[in-house]
Amino acid sequence: MSLDSAPKAIAGPANFIDERIGAGSFLKRNLRKVFPDHWSFLLGEIALYSFVILLLTGTFLTFWFKPSMGEVTYNGSYGPLVGVHMSEAYASSLNISFDVRGGLLMRQIHHWAALLFVAGMMVHMLRVFFTGAYRKPRELNWIIGVLLLNLALLEGLTGYSLPDDLLSGAGLRITEGVLISLPLVGTYATFFLFGGEYPGHDVISRFYSIHILLIPGILLALITAHLILMWVQKHTQMPGKGRTEQNVVGAPFYPSFMAKSGAYFLFTFGVLALLGTFAQINPIWLFGPYTPADISAGSQPDFYMGFLEGSLRLMPSWEINFLGYTLPLSVLIPALLPLGIVMTGLALYPFAEQWITGDRREHHIADRPRNNPHRTAIGMAAITFYGLLWLLGANDWISAKFHISLYTTTNVGRVLIIAGPAIAYFVAYRMCIGLQRHDQDVLSHGVESGVIKRMPSGEYIEVHVPPAEDIAAHVRGKEPIPAIEAAPDSDGVPPKGMRGPLGRLRAKLSETYSTDTEAISLDEGHNGHGAPHAAVGAGEDETKSIGH
Amino acid sequence: MNSITARRRHPLARYAVLLLALSLLGGVYALLAPGGDRADAAIASGRADDVAAGKELFAAHCASCHGLNAEGTYSSGGASGPSLIGVGAAAVDFQVSSGRMPLSDPGPQAPRKRTPEWVNQDAIRQLAAYVQSLGGGPTKPSAEMVDPTKGDAAKGGELFRANCIQCHNFVGSGGGLTYGKYAPPLNPASPTQIYEAMVTGPQAMPVFNDSTITPEQKRDMIAYIVSVRNQPDPGGSGLGRIGPVTEGLVAWVVGISLLVLAAIWITAKKRQANHD
Numbered sequence: 001m002s003l004d005s006a007p008k009a010i011a012g013p014a015n016f017i018d019e020r021i022g023a024g025s026f027l028k029r030n031l032r033k034v035f036p037d038h039w040s041f042l043l044g045e046i047a048l049y050s051f052v053i054l055l056l057t058g059t060f061l062t063f064w065f066k067p068s069m070g071e072v073t074y075n076g077s078y079g080p081l082v083g084v085h086m087s088e089a090y091a092s093s094l095n096i097s098f099d100v101r102g103g104l105l106m107r108q109i110h111h112w113a114a115l116l117f118v119a120g121m122m123v124h125m126l127r128v129f130f131t132g133a134y135r136k137p138r139e140l141n142w143i144i145g146v147l148l149l150n151l152a153l154l155e156g157l158t159g160y161s162l163p164d165d166l167l168s169g170a171g172l173r174i175t176e177g178v179l180i181s182l183p184l185v186g187t188y189a190t191f192f193l194f195g196g197e198y199p200g201h202d203v204i205s206r207f208y209s210i211h212i213l214l215i216p217g218i219l220l221a222l223i224t225a226h227l228i229l230m231w232v233q234k235h236t237q238m239p240g241k242g243r244t245e246q247n248v249v250g251a252p253f254y255p256s257f258m259a260k261s262g263a264y265f266l267f268t269f270g271v272l273a274l275l276g277t278f279a280q281i282n283p284i285w286l287f288g289p290y291t292p293a294d295i296s297a298g299s300q301p302d303f304y305m306g307f308l309e310g311s312l313r314l315m316p317s318w319e320i321n322f323l324g325y326t327l328p329l330s331v332l333i334p335a336l337l338p339l340g341i342v343m344t345g346l347a348l349y350p351f352a353e354q355w356i357t358g359d360r361r362e363h364h365i366a367d368r369p370r371n372n373p374h375r376t377a378i379g380m381a382a383i384t385f386y387g388l389l390w391l392l393g394a395n396d397w398i399s400a401k402f403h404i405s406l407y408t409t410t411n412v413g414r415v416l417i418i419a420g421p422a423i424a425y426f427v428a429y430r431m432c433i434g435l436q437r438h439d440q441d442v443l444s445h446g447v448e449s450g451v452i453k454r455m456p457s458g459e460y461i462e463v464h465v466p467p468a469e470d471i472a473a474h475v476r477g478k479e480p481i482p483a484i485e486a487a488p489d490s491d492g493v494p495p496k497g498m499r500g501p502l503g504r505l506r507a508k509l510s511e512t513y514s515t516d517t518e519a520i521s522l523d524e525g526h527n528g529h530g531a532p533h534a535a536v537g538a539g540e541d542e543t544k545s546i547g548h
Numbered sequence: 549m550n551s552i553t554a555r556r557r558h559p560l561a562r563y564a565v566l567l568l569a570l571s572l573l574g575g576v577y578a579l580l581a582p583g584g585d586r587a588d589a590a591i592a593s594g595r596a597d598d599v600a601a602g603k604e605l606f607a608a609h610c611a612s613c614h615g616l617n618a619e620g621t622y623s624s625g626g627a628s629g630p631s632l633i634g635v636g637a638a639a640v641d642f643q644v645s646s647g648r649m650p651l652s653d654p655g656p657q658a659p660r661k662r663t664p665e666w667v668n669q670d671a672i673r674q675l676a677a678y679v680q681s682l683g684g685g686p687t688k689p690s691a692e693m694v695d696p697t698k699g700d701a702a703k704g705g706e707l708f709r710a711n712c713i714q715c716h717n718f719v720g721s722g723g724g725l726t727y728g729k730y731a732p733p734l735n736p737a738s739p740t741q742i743y744e745a746m747v748t749g750p751q752a753m754p755v756f757n758d759s760t761i762t763p764e765q766k767r768d769m770i771a772y773i774v775s776v777r778n779q780p781d782p783g784g785s786g787l788g789r790i791g792p793v794t795e796g797l798v799a800w801v802v803g804i805s806l807l808v809l810a811a812i813w814i815t816a817k818k819r820q821a822n823h824d
Contacts (some may be wrong), residue, residue, distance in 0.1 A: 010589050038815060040811070042815065043807075046804070054633065079702075080701045080772055080775055081702055081705065082702050083702045083703075084702050104783055108784075119799055120804070123808075132730075245760040260817075264811065264814055267810040271810075272803075275799075275803060278784040280785060280787060281783065282792075282795070283623070283781065283783060288705060288709045295713070295714050297716060297717040297724075298717045299791070300793050302796065303792065303799060351647075397723075397790060398795050400730045403728070406724050
């Protein structure tokens with residue numbers, strides 16, 4: 001028996017199945033699929049594996065959770081609440097925490113997994129954005145990603161409300177406030193959701209169905225679609241040696257990538273178990289049961305809703321009264337505007353970029369963030385906008401812990417929310433240009449070798465050596481940013497479609513967006529040095545002699 | 549002797565010597581340093597007339613802001629203090645025992661701090677007796693009135709949630725208020741101080757008098773506050789017990805950072821092709 005042939009007991013049934021369902025060729029093709037290697041390509045898997053753990057721990061919690069707002073008197077193990085009237089949902093959550101074996105650990109892992117689910121999505125999304133991996137043909141998958149993020153926020157909101165504790169009640173109250181402030185349909189929508197006057201008796205059971213059935217179902221379907229599309233379209237790769245738009249350089253799915261991916265699941269699980277064991281999250285027994293009359297200082301939502309909390313806190317108290325109707329701008333604007341700007345901006349960005357650059361080619365090589373300075377700057381401005389709102393959602397803690405007057409934090413925040421993104425845009429743009437210049441420097445002058453040499457004239461120079469081959473290839477992967485043809489022809493007539501105001505705007509945007517910086521080229525022969533630089537120049541001569 | 553000679557060049561030897569020297573120094577200091585409990589003999593023995601002794605203390609430590617007869621002073625920009633006539637012994641005991649008074653410098657709110665050296669039980673009693681003699685007011689509660697073991701924590705919890713948490717946070721971790729004021733954390737406050745704060749309403753706090761919240765209810769609230777702050781966090785580290793702000797911070801700083809490190813570590817492991 002040779003080592004290459006399978007034993008008969010395995011080969012027989014395997015052939016039987018393979019000849020009927022043809023799995024062999026499918027597996028052969030797909031198991032050898034090549035995945036490029038870069039640490040940032042694993043970030044999306046944080047969200048994927050957190051989702052798996054959410055499904056498992058969530059199922060455990062449903063065994064004991066009672067989604068009912070019926071009033072009961074608590075008589076469980078937690079002393080300071082014995083005899084207190086509360087909803088069945090809250091009592092059963094306390095029961096899970098204190099009387100179900102392993103219940104508190106499961107609750108905590110579930111909650112930490114929810115935070116890492118959203119955080120993982122965010123870092124993954126930022127990676128895709130800054131490397132331009134959303135470009136054709138991956139725009140649809142990008143949109144699925146934006147949908148997933150929105151659904152995750154909704155899933156988090158409904159899940160956060162389920163235990164019916166005092167803190168989640170504050171979030172529910174804000175949800176009601178936003179809903180009821182909608183013009184025309186607000187009151188109807190509120191009565192529909194809550195089944196009558198707030199808080200009613202229905203909202204927990206309705207949120208429960210949405211949280212454990214509807215949204216997870218859609219999430220599961222969309223995540224599957226997300227992964228299939230990624231599989232079919234292949235993963236993008238960072239520029240580097242031997243990497244082109246036509247190939248993928250990396251390790252095969254089986255065994256290499258599968259082992260790494262499997263290990264990463266275990267890492268995710270490990271970090272979640274660690275957090276669930278050693279860091280207390282959402283201690284509902286400390287919050288007490290929800291009654292609409294009570295509210296605690298420092299009531300914040302989970303982090304992913306923090307930017308909405310911040311925008312609500314920053315907003316001046318504006319409202320319009322018209323013919324006996326009130327339009328509460330102080331609720332409507334903070335609830336809808338930042339969310340609208342961030343989510344709509346994300347969804348439309350690939351198409352806006354195509355429109356501006358006129359670039360309809362397929363892209364499989366990712367950009368390094370520095371090589372598209374305007375995109376990177378826009379991304380940093382958006383992060384600053386989001387981050388400031390998020391930070392100011394905790395302005396009462398900033399005020400209390402750092403002894404800054406609360407109104408100061410609000411007023412400074414109102415200025416920063418406008419000025420901050422502009423500053424971030426400028427700084428990020430300049431940093432990208434600086435890094436590009438550094439790249440150019442590395443290619444044309446080499447890297448410092450640490451060898452100091454004394455010249456016959458007595459002058460000391462540091463010897464520079466050429467950069468490592470893979471780094472040089474990585475740096476040379478820079479592509480010029482495309483722009484549309486907008487220059488007027490010989491008669492001074494701009495091309496068709498560029499003549500109206502929209503066309504002129506497009507031409508202007510395209511010109512700006514594609515402007516890297518004129519000074520930078522990644523050719524090795526550097527001309528245009530104003531004054532010859534003795535030390536470096538001499539160093540380069542040295543390079544040739546010690547280059548072997 | 550041989551073993552010492554052999555090991556004194558061990559890489560850890562210098563740390564061991566350093567540790568030894570530090571503990572020696574610390575131990576000697578602890579033995580020789582002056583004790584912090586020097587009772588002020590004059591005050592301890594002078595129990596004859598608390599009011600008179602209190603008046604002297606008042607003139608020495610409080611009068612610069614509150615006036616020589618506790619009538620209060622006002623000066624725009626400089627030190628000024630409210631009248632203390634009618635605030636009662638409970639207010640004096642709360643402010644002085646928690647170190648808030650005497651104030652070190654005027655600001656939006658007096659912070660809790662270490663009490664100055666002259667402050668002890670007797671000095672506070674004498675000061676309180678003097679202020680009480682000026683115009684009455686709430687008195688210091690007895691030990692039984694503030695005994696947490698005699699209160700009903702569950703009932704107190706409901707009252708606490710209805711009356712206190714909008715400023716002091718759901719477990720008494722404190723919170724921010726407007727114009728530089730803040731609701732301090734309740735953890736360092738003794739049961740007596742909590743009771744006195746409720747009846748006197750210091751700083752930005754409203755007064756919860758006995759017709760709003762009965763003394764028994766106050767004791768229930770004290771029972772809740774003390775039982776919750778003493779209870780261990782069953783879920784691990786409490787993260788400051790301030791809710792989702794620190795949880796979000798930990799999710800990013802610990803969770804995402806660890807997973808990013810894991811990702812970098814996993815992808816740094818390259819396949820060793822055609823090796824041995």
